Amino acid sequence: MNKPIETFTDTANNAFNYGIDAASGTMHKAIDSAHGAVNKMANGANHAADAIAAKGVQLQHMQRQLTHSAKTQARTHPLLTLGIVLAGGALLSYWFSRRNNGNDAG
Numbered sequence: 001m002n003k004p005i006e007t008f009t010d011t012a013n014n015a016f017n018y019g020i021d022a023a024s025g026t027m028h029k030a031i032d033s034a035h036g037a038v039n040k041m042a043n044g045a046n047h048a049a050d051a052i053a054a055k056g057v058q059l060q061h062m063q064r065q066l067t068h069s070a071k072t073q074a075r076t077h078p079l080l081t082l083g084i085v086l087a088g089g090a091l092l093s094y095w096f097s098r099r100n101n102g103n104d105a106g
Helices: 002-076 078-105
Strands: none
Touching: 002 078
16 A cells, blocks of 8 residues: 555656756756856957057047147247137137126026
8 A cells, every 4th residue: 555655756756856857957058048148248348348448548649649739839839829829718708708698688
């Protein structure tokens, strides 16, 4: 009489183990897939960071070149530089005074 119960228990235990093994395999596949996706994202982020850093170096170099060029032009043409600065200041003053006058009226 104990034999059928043991057989049933063994069968149930085997079925349970098979289910656990199947789920475990599926979980491992899902985890491996997610891990691969995370690695791809990390590689993409590293590539983007490297590209941004390279552009930053290029921009710093351009800034130095433009600053040097502006200083050279100011030294070679001081009166022209003074005229440009005065005209720019007058233009900014005009724009700001019109802007403030418009706010006072409204």
